[in-house]
Amino acid sequence: MSSAEEIKTEINFIASRINQFIFSNVSGSPVHLYDASLHYIKSGGKRIRPFLSVKSCQLFGGAMETAIPYASSVELVHNFTLIHDDIMDNDNVRHNVSSVHKQFGIPVAILSGDVLFSKAFQIISLYGKRFGLPSETLIKMMNLLSSSCIEICEGQALDIKMSNDEDFSSKDEYIKMIEKKTASLFKVSCEIGALSSSNCSQMDVENLSNYGKKIGIAFQLIDDLIGIYGDPKITGKAVGNDIREGKKTFPILLAIQNLDSVDKNNLKDIFGKKNASDESIKEIVNKIALVGMDKDVRSVAQNYIEDAFGILDKYDASNPLLSLKNSAKYIVERGL
Numbered sequence: 485m486s487s488a489e490e491i492k493t494e495i496n497f498i499a500s501r502i503n504q505f506i507f508s509n510v511s512g513s514p515v516h517l518y519d520a521s522l523h524y525i526k527s528g529g530k531r532i533r534p535f536l537s538v539k540s541c542q543l544f545g546g547a548m549e550t551a552i553p554y555a556s557s558v559e560l561v562h563n564f565t566l567i568h569d570d571i572m573d574n575d576n577v578r579h580n581v582s583s584v585h586k587q588f589g590i591p592v593a594i595l596s597g598d599v600l601f602s603k604a605f606q607i608i609s610l611y612g613k614r615f616g617l618p619s620e621t622l623i624k625m626m627n628l629l630s631s632s633c634i635e636i637c638e639g640q641a642l643d644i645k646m647s648n649d650e651d652f653s654s655k656d657e658y659i660k661m662i663e664k665k666t667a668s669l670f671k672v673s674c675e676i677g678a679l680s681s682s683n684c685s686q687m688d689v690e691n692l693s694n695y696g697k698k699i700g701i702a703f704q705l706i707d708d709l710i711g712i713y714g715d716p717k718i719t720g721k722a723v724g725n726d727i728r729e730g731k732k733t734f735p736i737l738l739a740i741q742n743l744d745s746v747d748k749n750n751l752k753d754i755f756g757k758k759n760a761s762d763e764s765i766k767e768i769v770n771k772i773a774l775v776g777m778d779k780d781v782r783s784v785a786q787n788y789i790e791d792a793f794g795i796l797d798k799y800d801a802s803n804p805l806l807s808l809k810n811s812a813k814y815i816v817e818r819g820l
Contacts, residue, residue, distance in 0.1 A: 488810075491813075498531065498534065498535045501548070502555060505556045506559065507525075510560070516588065517592060518599070520588040521563075523587060524566055527579040531559060533555075533673040534552075534555035534556060536673040536677060536699075536811065537551055537555035537558055537673045537674065537676055538552070538555050539804045540673070540674040540676075540678045540696075541681045542804035543678070543681070543804040544678055544683045544684040545683050546681030550681070550682075553608070553611035553615075554607075554608060554677065555673070555676075556607060557603075557629065557676070558604070558629070558669065558676060560600040560601070560603050564600040565597075565640075567583075567585070567593055567594075567600070568594070570583040570585060571594065572640070575729075584597075604629065608629070625679055628675050628676060628679075629672055629676065632671065632672035635665075635668035636664065639662070639663070639664030639666070642660070642661040642665070647732055652732050655737065658732070659701065662704040666701070666703065666704040668700070670696040671696035671700060673696055674693060674695055694792075694795050695795045698791045698792035701788050702792075702816055703815045706781070708726065708731075708733035708781075709735050709778055709782070711735070712735055712772060724768065727751070727754065728760055729756070730756025730757075735777060747768065750764075750771075751771075785816045789812050792812055796808060
Protein backbone atom coordinates (compact mmCIF):
# COMPACT_ATOMS: atom_id res chain seq x y z
CA MET A 485 0.00 0.00 0.00
CA SER A 486 1.40 3.43 -0.98
CA SER A 487 1.86 6.22 1.58
CA ALA A 488 -1.02 8.11 -0.09
CA GLU A 489 -3.32 5.10 0.33
CA GLU A 490 -2.14 4.57 3.89
CA ILE A 491 -2.83 8.16 4.93
CA LYS A 492 -6.28 8.08 3.28
CA THR A 493 -7.09 4.89 5.21
CA GLU A 494 -5.88 6.47 8.44
CA ILE A 495 -7.81 9.69 7.84
CA ASN A 496 -10.97 7.71 7.02
CA PHE A 497 -10.64 5.64 10.19
CA ILE A 498 -10.33 8.70 12.42
CA ALA A 499 -13.15 10.38 10.46
CA SER A 500 -15.44 7.48 11.33
CA ARG A 501 -14.57 7.83 15.03
CA ILE A 502 -15.17 11.59 14.89
CA ASN A 503 -18.53 11.05 13.20
CA GLN A 504 -19.59 8.53 15.83
CA PHE A 505 -18.71 10.94 18.61
CA ILE A 506 -20.51 13.88 17.00
CA PHE A 507 -23.68 11.90 16.30
CA SER A 508 -23.70 10.74 19.93
CA ASN A 509 -23.21 14.23 21.34
CA VAL A 510 -25.14 16.55 19.02
CA SER A 511 -28.83 15.84 19.39
CA GLY A 512 -31.91 17.41 20.92
CA SER A 513 -35.28 18.96 20.23
CA PRO A 514 -36.69 20.23 17.92
CA VAL A 515 -35.36 17.47 15.71
CA HIS A 516 -35.28 19.50 12.50
CA LEU A 517 -32.82 21.96 14.09
CA TYR A 518 -30.36 19.14 14.79
CA ASP A 519 -31.01 17.59 11.38
CA ALA A 520 -29.90 20.92 9.91
CA SER A 521 -26.86 21.08 12.21
CA LEU A 522 -25.68 17.63 11.13
CA HIS A 523 -26.63 18.00 7.45
CA TYR A 524 -23.07 18.53 6.16
CA ILE A 525 -21.48 16.12 8.62
CA LYS A 526 -23.78 13.33 7.40
CA SER A 527 -22.94 14.16 3.77
CA GLY A 528 -19.24 13.35 4.14
CA GLY A 529 -16.03 15.32 4.45
CA LYS A 530 -12.43 14.27 5.02
CA ARG A 531 -12.16 15.47 8.67
CA ILE A 532 -8.58 16.64 8.11
CA ARG A 533 -8.71 19.13 10.99
CA PRO A 534 -9.72 16.63 13.68
CA PHE A 535 -7.20 14.19 12.20
CA LEU A 536 -4.50 16.76 12.93
CA SER A 537 -5.80 17.12 16.49
CA VAL A 538 -5.62 13.38 17.12
CA LYS A 539 -2.14 13.04 15.64
CA SER A 540 -0.86 16.11 17.53
CA CYS A 541 -2.08 14.49 20.74
CA GLN A 542 -0.46 11.15 19.89
CA LEU A 543 2.81 12.90 19.00
CA PHE A 544 3.22 13.66 22.71
CA GLY A 545 2.08 10.26 23.94
CA GLY A 546 -1.62 10.95 24.28
CA ALA A 547 -4.33 8.44 23.37
CA MET A 548 -6.80 8.76 20.51
CA GLU A 549 -9.71 8.38 22.94
CA THR A 550 -8.46 11.42 24.86
CA ALA A 551 -8.20 13.56 21.73
CA ILE A 552 -11.53 12.64 20.07
CA PRO A 553 -13.80 15.09 21.99
CA TYR A 554 -11.54 18.10 21.43
CA ALA A 555 -10.89 17.11 17.82
CA SER A 556 -14.66 16.87 17.33
CA SER A 557 -15.11 20.35 18.78
CA VAL A 558 -12.84 21.74 16.07
CA GLU A 559 -14.89 19.92 13.43
CA LEU A 560 -18.10 21.40 14.85
CA VAL A 561 -16.66 24.90 14.58
CA HIS A 562 -15.58 24.14 11.01
CA ASN A 563 -19.10 23.07 10.06
CA PHE A 564 -20.55 26.12 11.78
CA THR A 565 -18.40 28.28 9.49
CA LEU A 566 -19.48 26.30 6.40
CA ILE A 567 -23.18 26.85 7.12
CA HIS A 568 -22.78 30.58 7.65
CA ASP A 569 -20.36 30.88 4.72
CA ASP A 570 -22.90 29.33 2.37
CA ILE A 571 -25.59 31.74 3.57
CA MET A 572 -23.30 34.73 2.88
CA ASP A 573 -22.30 33.40 -0.56
CA ASN A 574 -25.82 32.13 -1.32
CA ASP A 575 -24.31 28.81 -2.44
CA ASN A 576 -26.78 26.09 -3.37
CA VAL A 577 -24.61 22.99 -3.00
CA ARG A 578 -21.90 21.62 -0.72
CA HIS A 579 -20.59 18.05 -0.54
CA ASN A 580 -22.98 17.16 -3.38
CA VAL A 581 -26.03 17.97 -1.23
CA SER A 582 -28.22 21.05 -0.95
CA SER A 583 -26.73 23.72 1.27
CA VAL A 584 -28.28 23.93 4.73
CA HIS A 585 -30.09 27.22 4.10
CA LYS A 586 -31.54 25.90 0.83
CA GLN A 587 -32.72 22.71 2.51
CA PHE A 588 -33.99 24.12 5.81
CA GLY A 589 -34.35 27.87 5.23
CA ILE A 590 -32.08 30.72 6.34
CA PRO A 591 -33.44 31.18 9.91
CA VAL A 592 -33.01 27.50 10.81
CA ALA A 593 -29.61 27.43 9.06
CA ILE A 594 -28.36 30.33 11.19
CA LEU A 595 -29.59 28.63 14.35
CA SER A 596 -28.10 25.28 13.33
CA GLY A 597 -24.69 26.91 12.93
CA ASP A 598 -25.08 28.56 16.32
CA VAL A 599 -25.87 25.17 17.87
CA LEU A 600 -22.62 23.71 16.48
CA PHE A 601 -20.61 26.69 17.72
CA SER A 602 -22.06 26.38 21.23
CA LYS A 603 -21.73 22.59 21.32
CA ALA A 604 -18.02 22.84 20.51
CA PHE A 605 -17.29 24.74 23.72
CA GLN A 606 -19.73 22.68 25.76
CA ILE A 607 -17.96 19.46 24.72
CA ILE A 608 -14.52 20.81 25.65
CA SER A 609 -15.83 21.78 29.08
CA LEU A 610 -17.76 18.55 29.67
CA TYR A 611 -15.09 16.10 28.55
CA GLY A 612 -12.25 18.12 30.01
CA LYS A 613 -13.78 17.66 33.44
CA ARG A 614 -14.60 14.01 32.72
CA PHE A 615 -11.02 13.26 31.67
CA GLY A 616 -9.55 15.25 34.54
CA LEU A 617 -7.72 17.86 32.48
CA PRO A 618 -6.24 20.64 34.64
CA SER A 619 -8.37 23.79 34.73
CA GLU A 620 -5.54 25.87 33.26
CA THR A 621 -5.37 23.52 30.25
CA LEU A 622 -9.14 23.75 29.72
CA ILE A 623 -9.02 27.54 29.92
CA LYS A 624 -6.15 27.59 27.42
CA MET A 625 -8.12 25.36 25.02
CA MET A 626 -11.18 27.60 25.29
CA ASN A 627 -9.06 30.71 24.75
CA LEU A 628 -7.30 29.26 21.71
CA LEU A 629 -10.52 28.08 20.06
CA SER A 630 -12.38 31.35 20.74
CA SER A 631 -9.40 33.32 19.37
CA SER A 632 -9.47 31.12 16.28
CA CYS A 633 -13.17 31.86 15.78
CA ILE A 634 -12.47 35.60 15.96
CA GLU A 635 -9.70 35.22 13.36
CA ILE A 636 -12.06 33.28 11.07
CA CYS A 637 -14.57 36.15 11.25
CA GLU A 638 -11.82 38.66 10.51
CA GLY A 639 -10.67 36.56 7.57
CA GLN A 640 -14.19 36.30 6.22
CA ALA A 641 -14.58 40.09 6.49
CA LEU A 642 -11.32 40.53 4.55
CA ASP A 643 -12.56 38.07 1.93
CA ILE A 644 -15.79 40.02 1.49
CA LYS A 645 -13.87 43.29 1.21
CA MET A 646 -11.51 41.81 -1.38
CA SER A 647 -14.48 40.54 -3.40
CA ASN A 648 -16.08 43.97 -3.38
CA ASP A 649 -12.88 45.85 -4.26
CA GLU A 650 -12.57 46.80 -7.91
CA ASP A 651 -8.91 45.77 -8.12
CA PHE A 652 -7.53 42.29 -7.57
CA SER A 653 -5.74 41.76 -4.28
CA SER A 654 -2.00 41.14 -4.07
CA LYS A 655 -0.52 37.80 -3.11
CA ASP A 656 0.37 39.17 0.35
CA GLU A 657 -3.21 40.37 0.95
CA TYR A 658 -4.55 37.01 -0.15
CA ILE A 659 -2.16 35.07 2.13
CA LYS A 660 -3.11 37.30 5.08
CA MET A 661 -6.78 36.60 4.42
CA ILE A 662 -6.47 32.80 4.17
CA GLU A 663 -4.15 32.72 7.17
CA LYS A 664 -7.06 34.05 9.21
CA LYS A 665 -10.03 32.49 7.44
CA THR A 666 -8.64 28.97 6.90
CA ALA A 667 -5.26 28.42 8.55
CA SER A 668 -6.40 29.58 11.99
CA LEU A 669 -8.58 26.48 12.36
CA PHE A 670 -5.77 24.17 11.22
CA LYS A 671 -3.54 25.92 13.74
CA VAL A 672 -5.93 25.49 16.66
CA SER A 673 -6.56 21.86 15.69
CA CYS A 674 -2.90 21.13 16.35
CA GLU A 675 -2.72 23.33 19.46
CA ILE A 676 -5.72 21.68 21.10
CA GLY A 677 -4.51 18.23 20.13
CA ALA A 678 -1.10 18.83 21.70
CA LEU A 679 -2.68 20.23 24.88
CA SER A 680 -5.02 17.24 25.19
CA SER A 681 -1.99 14.96 25.57
CA SER A 682 -1.19 16.64 28.94
CA ASN A 683 2.45 15.98 28.12
CA CYS A 684 3.67 18.95 26.08
CA SER A 685 5.46 22.21 26.80
CA GLN A 686 4.44 25.70 25.72
CA MET A 687 7.16 25.49 23.07
CA ASP A 688 5.59 22.26 21.75
CA VAL A 689 2.22 23.99 21.47
CA GLU A 690 3.84 26.87 19.58
CA ASN A 691 5.67 24.49 17.25
CA LEU A 692 2.50 22.57 16.41
CA SER A 693 0.66 25.87 16.03
CA ASN A 694 3.15 27.02 13.38
CA TYR A 695 2.99 23.63 11.67
CA GLY A 696 -0.82 23.88 11.50
CA LYS A 697 -0.69 27.42 10.14
CA LYS A 698 1.71 26.42 7.35
CA ILE A 699 -0.32 23.46 6.16
CA GLY A 700 -3.57 25.41 6.52
CA ILE A 701 -2.28 28.00 4.06
CA ALA A 702 -1.14 25.21 1.71
CA PHE A 703 -4.56 23.57 2.01
CA GLN A 704 -6.38 26.74 0.96
CA LEU A 705 -4.02 27.36 -1.94
CA ILE A 706 -4.86 23.92 -3.34
CA ASP A 707 -8.55 24.36 -2.49
CA ASP A 708 -8.62 27.57 -4.53
CA LEU A 709 -6.93 25.73 -7.38
CA ILE A 710 -9.69 23.15 -7.16
CA GLY A 711 -12.18 26.05 -7.29
CA ILE A 712 -11.08 26.58 -10.90
CA TYR A 713 -10.19 23.11 -12.17
CA GLY A 714 -12.13 20.88 -9.78
CA ASP A 715 -13.98 17.81 -11.05
CA PRO A 716 -17.71 18.43 -10.40
CA LYS A 717 -18.14 14.76 -9.45
CA ILE A 718 -15.73 15.32 -6.57
CA THR A 719 -16.42 18.94 -5.62
CA GLY A 720 -20.16 18.93 -6.21
CA LYS A 721 -19.73 22.30 -7.94
CA ALA A 722 -19.48 23.32 -11.58
CA VAL A 723 -16.12 23.69 -13.33
CA GLY A 724 -14.69 27.17 -12.74
CA ASN A 725 -17.06 27.78 -9.84
CA ASP A 726 -14.82 30.41 -8.23
CA ILE A 727 -14.78 32.38 -11.50
CA ARG A 728 -18.56 32.45 -11.59
CA GLU A 729 -18.70 33.36 -7.89
CA GLY A 730 -16.16 36.17 -8.33
CA LYS A 731 -13.73 34.89 -5.69
CA LYS A 732 -10.43 36.78 -5.92
CA THR A 733 -8.09 33.94 -5.08
CA PHE A 734 -4.35 33.64 -5.70
CA PRO A 735 -4.89 31.28 -8.69
CA ILE A 736 -7.21 33.87 -10.26
CA LEU A 737 -4.63 36.60 -9.62
CA LEU A 738 -1.97 34.50 -11.39
CA ALA A 739 -4.34 33.87 -14.28
CA ILE A 740 -4.96 37.61 -14.66
CA GLN A 741 -1.20 38.22 -14.69
CA ASN A 742 -0.37 35.49 -17.22
CA LEU A 743 -3.23 35.51 -19.77
CA ASP A 744 -2.87 37.54 -22.95
CA SER A 745 -4.90 40.74 -23.23
CA VAL A 746 -7.84 39.16 -25.08
CA ASP A 747 -8.25 36.24 -22.66
CA LYS A 748 -7.65 38.53 -19.71
CA ASN A 749 -10.53 40.75 -20.81
CA ASN A 750 -12.72 37.68 -21.42
CA LEU A 751 -12.01 36.50 -17.86
CA LYS A 752 -12.83 39.91 -16.42
CA ASP A 753 -16.06 40.04 -18.45
CA ILE A 754 -17.44 36.83 -16.93
CA PHE A 755 -15.79 37.08 -13.51
CA GLY A 756 -18.45 37.22 -10.79
CA LYS A 757 -21.28 36.78 -13.31
CA LYS A 758 -23.49 34.05 -11.83
CA ASN A 759 -25.43 33.81 -15.09
CA ALA A 760 -22.27 33.23 -17.17
CA SER A 761 -22.74 30.30 -19.53
CA ASP A 762 -21.05 26.97 -18.81
CA GLU A 763 -19.47 27.17 -22.26
CA SER A 764 -17.81 30.54 -21.58
CA ILE A 765 -16.56 29.35 -18.18
CA LYS A 766 -15.09 26.15 -19.63
CA GLU A 767 -13.44 28.09 -22.44
CA ILE A 768 -11.64 30.45 -20.04
CA VAL A 769 -10.70 27.56 -17.73
CA ASN A 770 -9.02 25.87 -20.72
CA LYS A 771 -7.16 29.10 -21.49
CA ILE A 772 -5.99 29.34 -17.86
CA ALA A 773 -4.76 25.74 -18.03
CA LEU A 774 -2.53 26.60 -20.98
CA VAL A 775 -0.55 29.21 -19.01
CA GLY A 776 0.50 26.59 -16.44
CA MET A 777 -0.71 28.55 -13.43
CA ASP A 778 -1.48 25.35 -11.49
CA LYS A 779 2.24 24.52 -11.28
CA ASP A 780 2.97 27.92 -9.75
CA VAL A 781 0.23 27.52 -7.13
CA ARG A 782 1.39 24.01 -6.19
CA SER A 783 4.95 25.30 -5.93
CA VAL A 784 3.93 28.01 -3.45
CA ALA A 785 1.90 25.45 -1.47
CA GLN A 786 4.85 23.07 -1.46
CA ASN A 787 7.07 25.78 0.03
CA TYR A 788 4.68 26.09 2.97
CA ILE A 789 4.70 22.32 3.40
CA GLU A 790 8.51 22.27 3.45
CA ASP A 791 8.45 24.93 6.17
CA ALA A 792 5.98 22.76 8.12
CA PHE A 793 8.29 19.75 7.78
CA GLY A 794 11.15 21.83 9.15
CA ILE A 795 9.11 22.36 12.32
CA LEU A 796 8.36 18.64 12.69
CA ASP A 797 12.03 17.77 12.22
CA LYS A 798 12.58 19.01 15.77
CA TYR A 799 10.91 15.81 17.00
CA ASP A 800 12.06 12.20 17.01
CA ALA A 801 10.67 9.87 14.36
CA SER A 802 7.40 8.17 15.34
CA ASN A 803 4.20 6.91 13.73
CA PRO A 804 2.25 10.11 14.66
CA LEU A 805 5.06 12.24 13.22
CA LEU A 806 4.97 10.26 9.97
CA SER A 807 1.18 10.66 9.84
CA LEU A 808 1.47 14.42 10.25
CA LYS A 809 4.00 14.58 7.42
CA ASN A 810 2.00 12.30 5.13
CA SER A 811 -1.20 14.26 5.75
CA ALA A 812 0.63 17.44 4.70
CA LYS A 813 1.80 15.73 1.49
CA TYR A 814 -1.74 14.53 0.88
CA ILE A 815 -3.05 18.10 1.18
CA VAL A 816 -0.73 19.41 -1.55
CA GLU A 817 -0.81 16.39 -3.84
CA ARG A 818 -4.56 15.74 -3.82
CA GLY A 819 -6.12 15.68 -7.26
CA LEU A 820 -8.51 18.12 -8.83
